[in-house]
Amino acid sequence: MNIKLFIQRLEALHKPLADLYQTASILPWIPPDMLPQAFQELYSTSKMVQLAAEELYQQNEALKETQNLLETERQHYQDLFEYAPDGYLVTNPEGIIENANLTAAKLLNISRQFLIGKAMINFVCLEERQHFRHELNQLHHTDRTKELVIRLQQRHGEYFDAAFTVKVVRDQQTQAVHLLWLIRNIGDRQPTELQSAKNYSDLIENRPRYKHSKGENISLNNSVVWYICRGLVKLSTFSETGEEVLLGLAKTQMVFGSSMTSLSIYQATALSDVELVPIYASEILVTPKLSHTLLPKINQRLQQTESFLVISKKQLVEDRLNYLLELLKQEVGEQIESGTRFSVRFTHEDIASACGTTRVTITRLFGKLQQQGLITFDAKKHIILKNSEVRIQKSE
Known part of the structure; x- marks a missing residue:
């Protein structure tokens, strides 16, 4: 029932009850304390109902205001989802698309209404489908955000290289219920942009420089990645017996930092005079050009670390x-x-x-x-x- 109409009807009932109460109190043939007492109770009860209805009306108005605010906020986040510069997909654990934004539909060259309900693997090129299935199965066993590079095929046969960031959403029983996918086309950047992104001066421009002499330890901070402008840095840890273990060598135009390792003990020592610039991890997250520039350098450090690991596997x-x-x-x-x-x-x-x-x-x-x-x-x-x-x- 409409709250306003309900209150109006209560008010209409309240007035006849008041009149009836006044009339009953002066009729000579009715015991003086019978009807007046009954009407008094009925009148009081109707008054309480009226007050309750008014309170209900106020609560209803507050709920409507809250609902409007929530709807405004929901629309705001819906717009962020729809018009984000990167593609977003929501799938079930098997990779069936449940939701997609406009950018994702444009990347795959298909109307969003026809995208919903399709399997993501339909857009993976044939040569990489087995690899995609393997990665999809692995996602069920991890809670970490995963990065993938997969070659996709658009609706009319055009291919492009896509970088995926995938996150698993789990219920209270830790069962995977949704997969959240962020998709970026990494094959459509202009050569001039790539060249500019890799330019040495672009990376260090307007950044403070820190100098360390040969033999000095370099302070490490989880929020900072160090970029080497000049020099060579030894990266090491210590064994249980206190012996230093060499992990890698970071040279000019390479990066290092404690955020790039899970070791609790991690030390950086200047093997020559070193000049560094700091790059904050938060800055990398919100600057695509910077992250694209640093990715090959981080990959270079990873490959070197694997090479040092090979040493420990040799018996002699x-x-x-x-x-x-x-x-x-x-x-x-x-x-x-x-x-x-x-x-x-x-x-x-x-x-x-x-x-x-x-x-x-x-x-x-x-x-x-x-x-x-x-x-x-x-x-x-x-x-x-x-x-x-x-x-x-x-x-x-």
Whole structure:
């Protein structure tokens, strides 16, 4: 029933009751305290109902105002979803599309009304569908946001490379109920834009510079990624026995930071005079151009870390040293007339920590390499690899 009409009817009932009460109180044939008392109670009750109705009306108005505010806010977020510059999809755990914004429909070249209910795999090129199914199954077992690069096919056969960011939504029983997908077309950027994004000066322009002398420890902060303008930085941790373990080398135009590792102990040391600029993680998240610029550099660090991990898997110390010297040759080697010279000086302790052995062992193996004529040292104790391949004969 309409609240206003209900109150009007209560008010209309209230007046006859009041009149009836006045009439009953003066009629001579009715006991003086019978009807007046009954009407008094009825009148009081109707008054209470009227007050309750008025309170209900006020509450109803407040609810309507709240509903209008919620509807306005809902429309605001709906507009953000619809007109976002990136494509958004909501699917069930099997990848069936339940909702999509206009950008996603445009990317896939299909009307949104025909997009709903279709399987996402229909838009994945045939060569990558098996990989997509595997990644979709893996999503059910993780709560972490996942990044994927998949080649998609539009409705009329056009292909493009898409970067996906996927998040799993779970119910109270931790069952996956929805997948949230953000889609970006990474194949339609103009070459001039890519070139500009990779430009060295663009990345460091208008940023403060921090200088560290050789041997200094560099302070790390989870909110900052350091970009190296000049120099070489050693990244390391410590084992349970307190021995330093070399994790990687960050050189000019590479990035490093504690936010890029899950290790509780992580140390950065300048192996030469170093010049750095800070890039805040929050800035990377909201600046697509910056994130696109840094992604290859982060990937470079990841590949180097994997290369250092390979060292620990080799059983013989000789093999570890052989692999490490070849790796350092690629990372910090510079060609000179007599071979390849490492641009920074590594101590025997540095080499030992990377190889997971003792300084004494490395000293002995370096002596063997020198006897074989495979390495030498310059006046500043920098390692020089001869042009022939370094290969230590294994101990018997």
